[in-house]
Amino acid sequence: MGLAMKKLYCTQNVLPAYIMYMRRTLPIIALVFFISSCKPDHEKKFDKESGQEEVLTKESIDAVVDGFETISFSELNEKYKSYTDPQKKFRSALANKTYHIVRGDDIYKYVVGKYRVKNFLTMDDYYNDNQD
Numbered sequence: 001m002g003l004a005m006k007k008l009y010c011t012q013n014v015l016p017a018y019i020m021y022m023r024r025t026l027p028i029i030a031l032v033f034f035i036s037s038c039k040p041d042h043e044k045k046f047d048k049e050s051g052q053e054e055v056l057t058k059e060s061i062d063a064v065v066d067g068f069e070t071i072s073f074s075e076l077n078e079k080y081k082s083y084t085d086p087q088k089k090f091r092s093a094l095a096n097k098t099y100h101i102v103r104g105d106d107i108y109k110y111v112v113g114k115y116r117v118k119n120f121l122t123m124d125d126y127y128n129d130n131q132d
Contacts, residue, residue, distance in 0.1 A: 043116070046108040055110045064111050068100040075099075080126070103130065 046052075055061055073081075073095045085091060107118035107130065121127050 042105070043108050046105050050109075052110055054114050055112055061112055064109055064117075065100065067109075068102060068106065070098050070100055073097060073099065083124075083126070 055064055076099060081091075085094065102117055102121070107116065107121065107127075109117050111117050111120065118127075
């Protein structure tokens with residue numbers, strides 16, 4: 001019984017200190033969460049403005065992809081070719097492919113279900129330049 005009283009006494013001293021600590025830090029934590037949640041949500045804005053819906057059929061996928069401008073490998077600039085294949089190991093395999101140009105808010109388009117074009121892109125310098 002004496003041991004239980006000692007625990008109760010110890011808890012009574014710690015609890016008010018913890019409450020005072022939380023009263024001081026909770027507003028700071030809440031402020032940090034509030035500020036971080038105030039970032040502009042480009043995806044939601046794009047969805048609202050475009051009225052896009054989930055892409056659920058092969059035809060819908062094709063329609064999204066066909067909406068992008070396409071170019072051949074020979075039309076890609078040399079800087080981009082060097083950036084994506086610096087050792088030129090894959091040039092012969094890539095030379096016969098068609099490339100889709102994705103610009104600006106196109107990255108927010110749904111391409112499969114609710115997966116956006118941006119989910120299939122590498123976040124490299126070209127991706128970051130598009131964000132600016």
